[in-house]
Amino acid sequence: MQQYVGTADVAKQTLQALEKSLNRLRLQRHLREITYDTEQALEVYLWNCRLAAAFCFPLHIAEIVCRNAIQGTLQARLKSPWYSQTVFLELLDSHHRRQLDDVVEREQVQHESALTDDHIVSSLTFGFWEHLTTKRFDRLLWLRGIKHPFPNAYNEGLTIRQIGARLQTVRQWRNRVFHHRILFDRNPDQKFEDTVMLIGWICRDTAEWVWKSSDVHNLLLRRPAVLQPLDVIAP
DSSP states (O other), rough: OOOOOOOGOOOOHHHHHHHHHOOOHHHHHHTSSOOOOOOHHHHHHHHHHHHHHHHHHHHHHHHHHHHHHHHHHHHHHSSSSGGHHHHHHHTTTTHHHHHHHHHOOOOOOOHHGGGHHHHHHHSOOOHHHHHHHHHHGHHSTTTSSTTSSSSHHHTTTTTHHHHHHHHHHHHHHHHHHTTTTOOTOHHHHHHHHHHHHHTTTHHHHHHHHHHHHHHHHHHHHTOGGGGOOOOOOOO
């Protein structure tokens, strides 16, 4: 098993080097109101990095199950290939239309006659799928409801708009995680629950598997002592 080096084991010279390479101002951000201490700041920094790594798994699954669910609706409502149907393309805003055009062009060059829907789906961003839950797609995609793609959300009486709002929350959190932002002061406990709940609206078995398999909870329970109790900073 890999052994992680704690800050207590880091020599003074290394602490100074890390402070320089990581940027003292960035490290100070990890302590906020607490009197700055390089060793404590690095402890929080390292824990925040491990928390970000742990979040990659549930966010990965959330994005995949959501895009697969919405892809199923596209295939059911439109002729194949759905990504070339004018009635669909005309509803996309300019940004997502360009994104789709670029993806289709790139994937066609790479796969030629072997191109499939899955190649297109896996190359589109999380934001593209969130866009398809907006009002402009209600008539084309969601007139018959959400029972098939989001069965458990349907059973809870939720709407496509509420699903879209949760998609936005999870996507924004994903961007924060992947862009190496600070997580501990943005209610990571709730963000984990939001992510797992979104998965559960599609498949509860998958959500339970993610909940049990993720290391997020364990890391949240092992917050550095300097963050106890967690000081939540308003957005």
